[in-house]
Amino acid sequence: MSRIVMKFGGTSVGNTERIRNVAQRVIREAAKGHEIVVVVSAMGKTTDELVKLAKDLASEPSKREMDMLLSTGEQVTISLLTMALKHMGQDAISYTGWQAGIGTESIHSNARIEHIDSTRIEQSLRDGKVVVVAGFQGMDSFGELTTLGRGGSDTTAVALAASLNAKQCDIYTDVDGIYTSDPRYVDHARKLSELSYDEMLELANLGAGVLHPRAVEFAKNYGIPLSVRSSLSDEEGTILLEEPTMEKNLIVRGVAFETEIVRLTIGYEIPFNGSLAKIFTTLAKNHINVDIIVQSIMEGTQPSVSFSIKKEDFAECIQVLETNKENLGYQSSNFEIGLAKVSIVGSGMVSNPGVAAQMFDRLRIEGIPVKMVSTSEIKVSVVVPEVDMIRATKALHDEFGLAAIPV
């Protein structure tokens, strides 16, 4: 008998009919002889509604009280799902985060799981029950309720899978897996049957919002096979592993893109005096998320640094720079809007040095100018004009042989 952790997000439990569907799926898995732990999020828009109530009472609600408030959302779902399971003849029991033994740091709204005491879950599994656990929440060592922040329920699921030595952790969601690129824009985008944790991390950080990087990292650290699959169909999804065995021939596994990028360039006086660190520290302190950074110092020219940010942060970024101009010691600045980022991801790149060159060459052939470049061991990102983004994505998807049907 093997253990499986199944996680269902807010959309999958958005109303009682959907909760019934989830119960049926859980019962089908249990009928295969598995021990089942289910992790659920708050129903659909519950969290938004609770946040609205809070904002109505306090412009900056206490984080502790927000955790107290929001953790009710999953508690509602676990009880309803458990009722549904029992009504359908499947013995089951629900546990809040703290009852499930999920111990976190003493930080509100964004706590990390520190340890899990799975005694109660283990006992209930031995008693033949399906165990339904509230995602996203835990308790610190002082008996205070905490929440885990974005991607929290995925993290709960993976952490429980690790703690319970589960065979695998299945994330049920409204997409049926991870694709080589966004199927809404790229014809023949193909669902990947396997993907490495690292590739998923890169894709997740590039905005493929299916799985939160935290959960992926957790799964990687504990070697938990993590699958992403549809809560609406029985189709196999995508499974994350340390080393995918299928589709080994794929050097690049995915092409991701992100719109509304702005490039800023700042010129310095010679001699350059350590302001580089200062500027990015200042931006970080002001919650400006800087992505690609390109530094170039050439003999005989003014040193400059270029970096990309999201358009939504542009106004704040300019204000921070202006306010701190004196202190940061820069001279000139300019920016370019209407840009986008296109990235190729694949662990095969490490051993294939020509991948970046192949990428640039194809973009050159397509007549798409590359404004900035950033590389990691398993990823190459380029900043291109936004108008060329989808064309670049399609071209690269084709270039690296990702299409479902060869084109």
Place this chain on the structure above:
Amino acid sequence: MSRIVMKFGGTSVGNTERIRNVAQRVIREAAKGHEIVVVVSAMGKTTDELVKLAKDLASEPSKREMDMLLSTGEQVTISLLTMALKHMGQDAISYTGWQAGIGTESIHSNARIEHIDSTRIEQSLRDGKVVVVAGFQGMDSFGELTTLGRGGSDTTAVALAASLNAKQCDIYTDVDGIYTSDPRYVDHARKLSELSYDEMLELANLGAGVLHPRAVEFAKNYGIPLSVRSSLSDEEGTILLEEPTMEKNLIVRGVAFETEIVRLTIGYEIPFNGSLAKIFTTLAKNHINVDIIVQSIMEGTQPSVSFSIKKEDFAECIQVLETNKENLGYQSSNFEIGLAKVSIVGSGMVSNPGVAAQMFDRLRIEGIPVKMVSTSEIKVSVVVPEVDMIRATKALHDEFGLAAIPV
């Protein structure tokens, strides 16, 4: 510095504006230098909405899971009220039932409080915080969430007042106190400034739904002065004490009434063979709530027993009797509908033997027939035709001098 427990029901915290009002009132009390513990119920219709979700998923939802579900209601309120308090500059902290140390029996949906470990509350009070506690809920010794059933939040408030040695416990509600009779029907019904616990118990059991009998009993057992007052005005309400000192001259303090009473009479064969116990045990097992029981055995006649039930239980009662006719061994049965119960309550009756006689005499003068009678040390109830109920109530209200303005 004295401690006060303030309790606000679901209507008083029904929306964010009302929660703000409650916060203002709490702050006003705190400003007088009191240490304040606030107990709140779930917001307005929250509980009904949660029950609806549950019923949609299971015809008979698990009681454990119902407790899990319903206890989220108060958790939402405590966090919102605490946010509001903090936003208005009053330091505060919220605790769920289990965090507040409220230990109950291991029974779901109707647990009794067994003990309170008030360590955390005491610490927070010492830290100068207003403590906001979720009513209606607790935890058993196995770490399971429990709820306290009807009147649960009142009971939480009184139990906390006892445990914390509070000076008094104030129940804020949508009425401004306990009246000598229902002011909607009886002109000149008067708000009582004081009432004994026992009188309140009788009135509560007679349907004066302001306070739950459990909470009153708890207050009586621990000698906690319990006040009932309006959450909308600053007017003093009614305070419950062991022995009211004001209005001592009042022998009768209240006249209560209840509609839709049905009388059943069952005739037995001679010799009478212990079926009396059997019949009421059978009815109790089938959740038929029997109120007044009148047994008469006269020489030469068939023994019979009459009892009153609520009209809503009539169909079930008849069915239970028919189904068990053989076993119960009765012969004839008849019933009378269209009845009502009118009761006078007052601890002064014990030492005034003529009260019942005075009551019957006035009803005789009014031409109102008395169908059944039941007496306790501080209460006399009569069953009369429903059409005469209000007239009987007004007459008795007048007879015992309860009118605000002598009439």
